[in-house]
Amino acid sequence: MQKTLTTLMTVAMLAQPVGAAGTEAEANHPYVGMWVTEDGRVRHELLPNGRYVEARGSRERxxxxxxxxxxxxxxxxxxxxxxxxxxxxxxxxxxxxxxLFRR
Structure with a gap:
């Protein structure tokens, strides 16, 4: 039973889109984090799970x-x-x- 459960979990993880698992390697990637224009108007947050959020001025998302x-x-x-x-x-x-510069 445990082997079947482990196999199902592994298959489910492999079926996720790239970056969805949030592995330690992704979390430690040198480009993960906040990137900001010199005036601070545009902000890109590169998340460790392969997602990003871009803020522009007062629009946070x-x-x-x-x-x-x-x-x-x-x-x-x-x-x-x-x-x-x-x-x-x-x-x-x-x-x-x-x-954009690293913040």
Missing amino acids: AYEGRYEVTGDHIEYWDDTGFTADGDFIDGVLYHGGMV
Whole structure:
């Protein structure tokens, strides 16, 4: 019985979307955390579970969705269907004409 339960749990975890399991490796990824434009107007919070929340001005949850990082490149998929990407270069995130710094 225990072996069957363990197998079912493993299959369920493998069936989750990328980033949904929130593994320790994801939590320790160097890009997880808050990224902010110099004026503080745009804020990207990259969550350890592969999700992000973008705030703009006083709109704390202006955009939400998932993201994937490959090397130093990030791809975003907003929950509304919008897609975007960016690159991390020398500890700075360049995304959609914006420059975001680690907070």
